[in-house]
Amino acid sequence: MASLKEIRGRIGSIRNIAQITRAMELVAASRMKRAQDAILAARPYSDEMRDALSRVSGAVGEEVDPLLARRPVRRVGLIVMTTDRGLAGALDANTVRTSLRFVAERASGRGNGAAEVNAVTVGRKGREALRRAGVPIAAHFPRLGDRPTFADVTPIARLVVQDFLDGTYDEIAVAYPAFVSTLTQRPTTSTILPVQQPEGLSEGEAARTDEYLFEPTPEAVMSRLLPHYVAVDLYRAVLEANASEQSARMIAMRSATDNAHELIDDLTLVYNKTRQATITREMIEIASGAEALGG
Amino acid sequence: MPLQLEIVSPERRAYADEVDMVIVPGIDGQLGILPRHTRLISALGIGELRIKKAGTEQVLLISGGFVEVRPDKVIVMADLAEHSDEIDEAKAIEARKKAEAELDEVHDPMDMTRVRAALQTALMRERIATRRRSRG
Numbered sequence: 237m238a239s240l241k242e243i244r245g246r247i248g249s250i251r252n253i254a255q256i257t258r259a260m261e262l263v264a265a266s267r268m269k270r271a272q273d274a275i276l277a278a279r280p281y282s283d284e285m286r287d288a289l290s291r292v293s294g295a296v297g298e299e300v301d302p303l304l305a306r307r308p309v310r311r312v313g314l315i316v317m318t319t320d321r322g323l324a325g326a327l328d329a330n331t332v333r334t335s336l337r338f339v340a341e342r343a344s345g346r347g348n349g350a351a352e353v354n355a356v357t358v359g360r361k362g363r364e365a366l367r368r369a370g371v372p373i374a375a376h377f378p379r380l381g382d383r384p385t386f387a388d389v390t391p392i393a394r395l396v397v398q399d400f401l402d403g404t405y406d407e408i409a410v411a412y413p414a415f416v417s418t419l420t421q422r423p424t425t426s427t428i429l430p431v432q433q434p435e436g437l438s439e440g441e442a443a444r445t446d447e448y449l450f451e452p453t454p455e456a457v458m459s460r461l462l463p464h465y466v467a468v469d470l471y472r473a474v475l476e477a478n479a480s481e482q483s484a485r486m487i488a489m490r491s492a493t494d495n496a497h498e499l500i501d502d503l504t505l506v507y508n509k510t511r512q513a514t515i516t517r518e519m520i521e522i523a524s525g526a527e528a529l530g531g
Numbered sequence: 532m533p534l535q536l537e538i539v540s541p542e543r544r545a546y547a548d549e550v551d552m553v554i555v556p557g558i559d560g561q562l563g564i565l566p567r568h569t570r571l572i573s574a575l576g577i578g579e580l581r582i583k584k585a586g587t588e589q590v591l592l593i594s595g596g597f598v599e600v601r602p603d604k605v606i607v608m609a610d611l612a613e614h615s616d617e618i619d620e621a622k623a624i625e626a627r628k629k630a631e632a633e634l635d636e637v638h639d640p641m642d643m644t645r646v647r648a649a650l651q652t653a654l655m656r657e658r659i660a661t662r663r664r665s666r667g
Contacts, residue, residue: 281539284606288599292572386541449600451573452559460574461597471541 240514243507247500254496260323261489267382268418268482274383275415275475282472289465293431293458295448300455302401303462306430312342312353313374313396313405314425315470317412317477318362320379324481325488327413327421328361332369334423335362335411339371354405356396358474374399382482384474386467393467400429408466412473413480419487421480428469431462534566535604536582538591538612545591545612552583553605555598562598564605571600575609577651579659590615592659594652611652615659623656 238246298304316335318328335355342351354374357363363376375395380388396408408429413421450457536553538546554563556578564571575596582589595610630650637646 277543278541280544281541281608284537284539284599285597285608288572288597288606288608292599447570449569449571451557451562451571456558457572457574457597461572464597468541 238506238510240507240510243503243510247503247507250496250499250503254493254500257489257492257496261486261493264482264486264489268479268486270383271475271479271482272415272418275472275479278472278475282468285465285468289431289461292448292461296454296458301458301462303397303466304430304458307403307406308349309342309351309406310349311405312351312407312409313356313399314338314353315356315358315392315396315408315410315473316362316366317410317473318357318359318365318379319481319485320360322361323488324484327480327484328359328365330421330423331411331413332362332365334425335366336369336371338409338411338425351407356392358392359477380474380478382478384471384478386471389467389471389474393463393470396429396470397463397466410470410473412477413484415476415479415483418483421484424476426469426473428466431465532566534564536607537604538580538607538609540596540609540612545609545614546582546607548584550582550584553607554579554581554583555607556580556593557598564598564600568600568605570602571598573598575607577648577655579655580607580609580612590659590663592618592652592655594648594655613656615663618656618660618663620657620660620664623653623660627653627657 293304296304298306314335316331318331322328339353342353344350352372354372355362355366356375356377357366357373358377359379363373366373377392396405399405400408407427409425409427411423411425414424416422448454533549533551534553536546536548536550537544552563552565554561555573556562556576558574558576561578562573575593575598577594578592580591580593582591592613592615593607593609593611596608599606599608627650630646630653633646634643634650637643
């Protein structure tokens with residue numbers, strides 16, 4: 237059995253840990269509120285943009301803009317969004333697992349011929365995990381801070397658009413934890429380029445070229461709309477990932493704090509029992525000593 | 532038949548209601564949209580978006596983005612959308628002065644475009660604010 241001093245030391249250090257995780261929980265909670273508000277506010281815009289683009293791109297055809305080009309997919313660029321420092325439960329592990337499944341799916345071909353996936357990582361945890369898994373990493377960006385702005389995303393968007401245009405990649409996809417609620421984050425992969433047609437578009441809704449009026453011209457509109465859309469979609473993924481990270485971290489830190497308190501309770505019990513046992517033993521020693529002397 | 536209008540920016544949904552007419556600042560000039568307009572998509576410039584509803588007019592500052600006209604509604608996806616009563620005139624003047632000063636310093640074409648856009652946005656804010664004040 238451990239000595240009283242050892243147990244006291246352990247209780248002390250666990251209490252320190254609980255204080256730290258409690259502080260991290262509070263920090264994450266305040267950031268979480270902001271991050272959740274940001275993604276909820278950004279969704280209508282990004283949904284409308286995605287909607288409009290998929291309808292309009294169906295109307296213009298591939299020849300209007302090179303960003304609509306559907307090529308046989310040989311090389312895929314996958315942008316993986318993770319945290320820098322973890323401490324967010326299974327969040328990063330889930331994102332990485334989804335990314336690796338995506339890599340495996342593309343490698344097996346799905347009937348289109350095998351494609352090789354290169355990763356562009358945002359956040360350190362993703363880079364470390366993918367490197368261990370042997371996925372080639374084409375570029376890395378540090379995580380964009382707790383208040384990512386649209387301007388922060390522009391360099392990444394520019395890079396992937398450039399890579400798509402010059403044929404480095406035939407498909408650009410993004411893997412990120414979608415924010416569902418404080419308790420739930422869903423790891424997601426979605427294709428950004430080429431632009432996806434909306435699923436289940438009814439006959440009446442499917443637009444044809446002659447139905448749309450473009451101001452000033454289809455080319456001029458698409459050449460602005462498409463790069464902008466890539467940035468908007470990425471920005472959304474960044475906001476989703478950020479809201480998920482803060483939520484997952486708050487929950488992880490809360491359960492760490494709870495666990496620490498439980499441990500402290502258990503150890504306190506052991507401590508008291510040990511102390512009691514020591515006192516009893518000392519009493520017996522004194523009593524038997526007195527008996528021996530007086531005997 | 533009223534027109535269903537929705538204005539969204541990356542930060543928020545700035546407007547959603549039924550209106551009689553909307554005039555948007557297209558990239559090559561103003562575009563008036565009435566109900567039963569044909570499908571249209573246009574890039575937006577920097578300027579005023581005017582909403583007409585039951586004889587009243589509401590003004591928003593719009594900067595960049597796109598407008599899509601669908602059979603059932605009009606969607607304005609603006610990079611920036613500010614209601615006229617949200618505009619702070621003093622801040623607008625300050626932003627204009629800053630942009631004007633910057634304009635003389637920058638030479639990189641990318642920066643030039645950015646500063647010009649900032650200047651134009653500030654000027655438009657000022658104009659909307661001034662008009663709001665003169666109306667009382």
